Amino acid sequence: MKTILVATDFSDIARNAINYACEIANKSKAKLILFHVYHEPVFLAEIPIALSMEEIKKDCMDCLMDIKNDINKEHGQLVVECACREGLPVDEINLFAKENGVDMIVMGMEGTSYLSEKLIGNITTSLLKKACCPVLAIDKHVKFKNIKNIALASDYNETENELVLGPLKKIAEIFKSKVFVLNIVRELETITTIGKAVEGIKINHVLESVNHSFHYSKSEDVVDGINDFVDEHKIDMVVMIPRAHSVLYNMFHESNSKKMAFHTNVPLLALHE
Numbered sequence: 142m143k144t145i146l147v148a149t150d151f152s153d154i155a156r157n158a159i160n161y162a163c164e165i166a167n168k169s170k171a172k173l174i175l176f177h178v179y180h181e182p183v184f185l186a187e188i189p190i191a192l193s194m195e196e197i198k199k200d201c202m203d204c205l206m207d208i209k210n211d212i213n214k215e216h217g218q219l220v221v222e223c224a225c226r227e228g229l230p231v232d233e234i235n236l237f238a239k240e241n242g243v244d245m246i247v248m249g250m251e252g253t254s255y256l257s258e259k260l261i262g263n264i265t266t267s268l269l270k271k272a273c274c275p276v277l278a279i280d281k282h283v284k285f286k287n288i289k290n291i292a293l294a295s296d297y298n299e300t301e302n303e304l305v306l307g308p309l310k311k312i313a314e315i316f317k318s319k320v321f322v323l324n325i326v327r328e329l330e331t332i333t334t335i336g337k338a339v340e341g342i343k344i345n346h347v348l349e350s351v352n353h354s355f356h357y358s359k360s361e362d363v364v365d366g367i368n369d370f371v372d373e374h375k376i377d378m379v380v381m382i383p384r385a386h387s388v389l390y391n392m393f394h395e396s397n398s399k400k401m402a403f404h405t406n407v408p409l410l411a412l413h414e
Contacts, residue, residue, distance in 0.1 A: 142169045142311050146243040148176050148234050148264075151204055158249035158279040159208065161408065163216050165277075165285075169315050171244070172220045173212070175205045176237060178230040194227060201225040231267045239273050245308065246272055250280040269411040270383050275308045278409045288316040292323050292376045294367055297340040301382060305412050306347045309380050312410075313351040320353040321374060325366035327359065371407055380410045 147162045149155040159175070166173045179201050205223035212221050226233045238246055248265045268276045291313060295301060313320050322344055324337070341355060360366030367379060 142171045142244045142308070142315070144174065144241065144243050145169075145171045145245050145247060146174045146176050146234070146238055146241070147247045148178070148230070149205075149208070149249075150177070152249070154249035154281040156208070156249075157281050157283070158247050159212070161279045161283065161285045162247040162277075163212055163219060165245075165247075165312075166219055167216055169311075172222065174222045174224060174241065174243070175208055176223075176234065177201050177205060177225040178233045179225060179227055180229075198225060198227070230264045234264075234268065235273050243274055246274060246276045248276065248278055250278050269409070272411070272413060275413065276411045278411070280406070280408070282406055283408050286377060288312065288318050288377045290321065290374055290376045291318045291378045291380060292321045292367065292370060292374070293380045294323050294325070294363075295344065295382070297324060297337040297344075298382075301340060301344050301347070303347050305382060305414060306344070308412060309410070310348065310351055312378075313348075313353075318351070318377075320348055320351055321370070321376070322348070322353060322355045323367065323370055324355075324357050325360050325363045326357060327361055376407060378408050378410055380412060382412045382414070 142165075145162050145166050147155075147159050149159060162173060165171070179197050202223060202225055205225065209221045209223055212219060224237065226237065234246065237243070246268060248268065250265065265276075265278050269278060291309070293306075293309060309320065312318065322341075345353075345355075356370070358366045358370055360369070370376065371379065
């Protein structure tokens with residue numbers, strides 16, 4: 142992992158995500174890029190305040206530089222860069238990540254106790270589903286601690302290959318973590334299908350260089366099953382692959398937010414095909 146991008150809106154929630162990203166960057170010796178997307182302001186007053194886009198950009202860069210200076214005081218050895226762009230946040234974050242070979246995007250969660258728009262907002266939700274690289278979402282309550290145990294929530298599909306799981310392997314190697322491959326099922330007798338067995342062999346091969354184990358848990362609700370597993374095994378990070386039309390992908394479209402109650406003290410890493 143060489144480059145980590147932290148998208149910030151200068152809120153306390155975003156600052157918490159920056160602090161978490163700094164710890165990962167320190168451990169992995171990665172470069173940290175502080176990134177902000179701004180847009181032309183909408184004026185509600187009858188007499189708008191004259192403020193050019195260049196002035197807005199300068200103000201944003203000044204704020205980013207202030208954060209960089211604070212990081213340098215706390216983490217002197219970190220390489221930190223600052224950048225900002227005008228446009229739509231999701232589009233600009235994705236484009237910048239592609240152009241600069243970003244290995245992981247880190248963003249803050251925004252909310253209460255629900256994994257929905259009330260919790261992480263449209264921008265983070267969109268990036269979790271379809272970013273060009275892994276996205277790590279950090280709730281405002283999450284404080285960094287050593288990542289000893291990682292739960293990979295898997296529905297055993299053919300996309301779980303070396304390319305997709307590579308970032309998870311890298312994190313596990315950096316922190317010497319154990320990876321728990323978790324499949325939540327409604328009926329335990331349905332888990333021993335040929336397809337799942339084959340995919341399990343593939344996952345086992347990809348993760349052979351890290352400490353890992355396979356687990357099945359019966360639950361009528363996927364999120365409840367993951368939450369119970371997080372508590373039981375003291376999980377420090379949950380990893381998902383929100384593949385289109387999968388159960389895990391559909392979680393991000395859940396209309397009933399009460400069904401989406403999720404641990405706010407565990408970061409969520411989304412890997413992509």
